Amino acid sequence: DAGVIQSPRHEVTEMGQEVTLRCKPISGHDYLFWYRQTMMRGLELLIYFNNNVPIDDSGMPEDRFSAKMPNASFSTLKIQPSEPRDSAVYFCASSPIDPTAYYEQYFGPGTRLTVT
Amino acid sequence: GQQLNQSPQSMFIQEGEDVSMNCTSSSIFNTWLWYKQEPGEGPVLLIALYKAGELTSNGRLTAQFGITRKDSFLNISASIPSDVGIYFCAGDGETSGSRLTFGEGTQLTVNP
Numbered sequence: 001d002a003g004v005i006q007s008p009r010h011e012v013t014e015m016g017q018e019v020t021l022r023c024k025p026i027s028g029h030d031y032l033f034w035y036r037q038t039m040m041r042g043l044e045l046l047i048y049f050n051n052n053v054p055i056d057d058s059g060m061p062e063d064r065f066s067a068k069m070p071n072a073s074f075s076t077l078k079i080q081p082s083e084p085r086d087s088a089v090y091f092c093a094s095s096p097i098d099p100t101a102y103y104e105q106y107f108g109p110g111t112r113l114t115v116t
Numbered sequence: 117g118q119q120l121n122q123s124p125q126s127m128f129i130q131e132g133e134d135v136s137m138n139c140t141s142s143s144i145f146n147t148w149l150w151y152k153q154e155p156g157e158g159p160v161l162l163i164a165l166y167k168a169g170e171l172t173s174n175g176r177l178t179a180q181f182g183i184t185r186k187d188s189f190l191n192i193s194a195s196i197p198s199d200v201g202i203y204f205c206a207g208d209g210e211t212s213g214s215r216l217t218f219g220e221g222t223q224l225t226v227n228p
Contacts, residue, residue: 004158043159043204043218056215091158103147103208103216107158 002026004108006092012114018080021111023092024073030097033105034067034077037089049075082115089113122205122219129195130227137222138189139205147208148181148188149216154201162203163190195226 005024013019025032033048047057052069060067064083069075079086089112093105122139129135139148147166151159163174165181165188172179178191188207192199205219 042220045215048215093158103149104161104164105149105216106161107151109156110158 004092004094004106006090006108006111008111009109010112010114012116013082014116015083016081017115018078019082019086019113019115021077021090021092021113023075023077023108025075025092025094026096026106027073028096029094029106030072031095031105032069032075033093033095034075035091035093035107037091037110043091046077079113082113084115087113087115120205120207120217120219122222124222125220126223126225128225128227131196133195135192135195135199135224136189137203137224138187139207139219140187141207141209141217142186143209144185145188145207145209146185148179149206150177150179150188150190151204151206152201153204153221159204192224195224197226197228200224200226 004026007022030051034046036044036046044059046059047067048055049069065079067077089110091107091110093107095105120139120141149164150162152162153159162177163172163179165172168181168185169183170181176193180189182188202221202223204221206216208216
């Protein structure tokens with residue numbers, strides 16, 4: 001079975017440019033999570049969706065960050081304009097609706113973003 | 117917010133040795149999970165625990181959900197070089213909704 005798919009795997013961009021990260025969750029999973037990982041702050045939850053609806057976006061750093069989930073098989077995380085401090089690895093994860101496995105999040109390979 | 121204290125931060129062991137790491141919290145957690153992350157990859161779920169006192173194994177890995185619901189440990193028996201990576205604990209607290217709180221990770225190095 002295909003796991004969570006993220007693209008691109010690596011992104012290098014200049015400060016001020018728009019960046020779009022993409023995620024395809026595991027088929028049948030109803031929850032989708034976006035995380036950011038840095039050495040200083042570890043894994044931080046940015047936002048999560050349930051059935052394509054954003055539930056908690058309190059982790060989104062600021063208005064420059066936005067996330068959408070137009071359908072059950074696709075989500076985007078956009079940064080506009082990007083800044084050097086946004087450099088990090090961004091992970092997408094999904095989990096099933098099954099209450100016995102509700103918290104078992106499955107992570108994608110991540111997108112390593114470098115903003116120069 | 118809720119925090120998890122994971123220890124040790126790093127471990128350097130010889131192949132064949134057993135490994136133990138733990139995670140503690142000041143508040144009660146309903147679920148504990150253990151993940152492993154290798155360089156350039158996302159965290160991979162190893163074990164999920166849902167009941168206080170629960171002891172679950174996955175191959176050479178064994179994890180337990182503490183009776184107080186404020187801690188969990190992960191043991192790796194007879195370590196091998198491919199066990200190298202960062203091990204994270206994660207938990208769902210009583211007030212966290214669907215959010216997981218992650219520990220800071222234990223970096224494991226296994227010398228052949």
